[in-house]
Amino acid sequence: MTAGEKGCRYLSISIKDVEHVAGLARLELSDAEKEQLTEQLNAILKYAEQLNGLDTEHVEPTSHVMPLVNVMREDADRPSLTLEKVLLNAPDEEDGQIKVPAVLE
Secondary structure: OEEOOOOOOOEEOOHHHHHHHHHHOOOOOOHHHHHHHHHHHHHHHHHHHHHHOOOOOOOOOOOOOOOOOOOOOOOOOOOOOOHHHHHHOOOOEEOOEEOOOOOOO
């Protein structure tokens, strides 16, 4: 990666960088795809540079943008169904187990 031209502060991606990463990922890219990816990645870096310019001095660090609330109930022991009741709802049963169609050949 090279520094941007004309005094731009953001880093820029060259076609050579795209070719290098494509080689690591074992991707074959056409010249048009390399050009397109180079432009798209540079647009992302330029946008990230705009974000660096934001005043975040009085913004508290967060791990999530929305407050998280545990919606799960507390674990509690409770009686489970008997084997007989479970097998009543099974489409088929064999030796005390639910029988299902084979999924492997």
